[in-house]
Amino acid sequence: MLIVAVALVAGGVVVTKFLTxxxxxxxxxxxxxxxxxxxxxxxxxxxxIVRRDSLEKQDGSTVFTLExxxxxxxxxxxGDPGGVFQECIPVVAHGRLVxxxxxxxxxxxxxxxxxxxxxxxxxxxxxxxAAACSVSQE
Amino acid sequence: xTPTGAHATTGTPATxxxxxxxxxxxxxxxxxxxxxxxxxxxxxSTVRIMYxxxxxxxxxxxxxxxxxxxxxxxxxxxxxxxxxxxxAGASAExxxxxxxxxxxxxxxxxxxxxxxxxxxxxxxxxxxFLFITYVGYLAVRRLGxxxxxxxxxxxVLALLAVLEIPLVHFSVELWRSLHQEASVANPNAKVEMDGxxxxxxxxxxxxxxxxxVWLVLHRQRVILLEDTVADRGLDEAIASRRDEAGxx
Numbered sequence: 001m002l003i004v005a006v007a008l009v010a011g012g013v014v015v016t017k018f019l020t021x022x023x024x025x026x027x028x029x030x031x032x033x034x035x036x037x038x039x040x041x042x043x044x045x046x047x048x049i050v051r052r053d054s055l056e057k058q059d060g061s062t063v064f065t066l067e068x069x070x071x072x073x074x075x076x077x078x079g080d081p082g083g084v085f086q087e088c089i090p091v092v093a094h095g096r097l098v099x100x101x102x103x104x105x106x107x108x109x110x111x112x113x114x115x116x117x118x119x120x121x122x123x124x125x126x127x128x129x130a131a132a133c134s135v136s137q138e
Numbered sequence: 139x140t141p142t143g144a145h146a147t148t149g150t151p152a153t154x155x156x157x158x159x160x161x162x163x164x165x166x167x168x169x170x171x172x173x174x175x176x177x178x179x180x181x182x183s184t185v186r187i188m189y190x191x192x193x194x195x196x197x198x199x200x201x202x203x204x205x206x207x208x209x210x211x212x213x214x215x216x217x218x219x220x221x222x223x224x225x226a227g228a229s230a231e232x233x234x235x236x237x238x239x240x241x242x243x244x245x246x247x248x249x250x251x252x253x254x255x256x257x258x259x260x261x262x263x264x265x266x267f268l269f270i271t272y273v274g275y276l277a278v279r280r281l282g283x284x285x286x287x288x289x290x291x292x293x294v295l296a297l298l299a300v301l302e303i304p305l306v307h308f309s310v311e312l313w314r315s316l317h318q319e320a321s322v323a324n325p326n327a328k329v330e331m332d333g334x335x336x337x338x339x340x341x342x343x344x345x346x347x348x349x350x351v352w353l354v355l356h357r358q359r360v361i362l363l364e365d366t367v368a369d370r371g372l373d374e375a376i377a378s379r380r381d382e383a384g385x386x
Binding site for chain 1: 274335
């Protein structure tokens with residue numbers, strides 16, 4: 001009976017966390033301030049692709065441009081994002097809108113379901129770099 | 139059937155041969171996963187976690203589906219044998235084990251690629267809920283009562299719990315999730331994975347499936363032995379009470 005009770009409580013906690021975390025995990029860059037739940041005056045999660053040649057390190061901060069469906073957002077993150085963070089990769093930034101930019105305190109990398117062997121890139125690196133930044137924006 | 143003599147073991151010549159096949163497949167999977175297949179262009183060597191992570195959740199889905207099928211068979215009038223319940227229970231136990239493996243390997247993979255061990259997105263949350271549901275199922279199996287009571291209540295629960303599987307699998311299509319869409323079993327039927335990586339993933343699926351079959355065969359026989367021992371204990375207790383009553 002104790003295990004059943006523990007399982008019920010754990011299930012309740014998981015469902016509660018899910019519902020309070022929002023069923024849709026993020027808003028896309030082009031939905032900020034437009035879509036319901038993506039309002040600019042509260043803490044949100046924004047998803048987009050790190051624009052090529054936009055990544056800079058400034059005084060311990062990482063600054064880059066998030067892009068989605070031609071809309072852009074300047075993101076500032078204090079520190080070095082973990083995972084496989086790099087240009088041309090989709091990421092989810094947690095934080096708040098500050099003026100025209102986005103002040104983020106957490107970055108998560110949202111890698112795609114494409115898997116490409118590394119040795120093939122040696123032969124045609126330019127093509128692969130171009131492909132890496134052409135993630136579907138749907 | 140009593141657990142004596144030749145019946146006291148859970149192995150047969152067939153399961154021993156299957157065990158040998160599983161060992162060979164595991165060795166091939168380790169070689170292919172760690173040495174033969176290349177690194178991923180974005181994730182590097184981290185991608186190798188996929189060869190355990192994906193087969194683990196595949197086996198869990200399969201295990202819970204088998205639990206549901208056996209539960210349905212038990213509840214059907216024509217096939218009401220406790221043997222179905224034993225296979226259902228064995229399969230659920232192994233499913234829980236493999237969901238746990240999937241959650242742990244996924245968490246490690248997430249730390250290395252996403253930059254975090256855990257997020258409360260649709261896929262991860264629904265998988266955690268699936269795990270808790272089947273832990274609950276196993277707990278319900280141990281509530282006590284006769285074998286038929288155990289079989290009936292757990293069969294009903296198994297038929298409800300299996301409905302979570304499509305929800306877990308399609309959560310990345312239904313809602314926006316940090317977890318990527320399925321690479322192989324996706325609605326677009328589009329596989330975007332280079333040759334040897336795909337081969338290694340398929341090898342992993344075959345290996346883990348064979349391992350699952352081997353584990354279920356042994357575990358359901360262990361459950362049979364446990365039930366037999368429990369029955370014997372009950373028979374002895376009843377005989378003892380009758381002796382006491384006769385002595386008065």
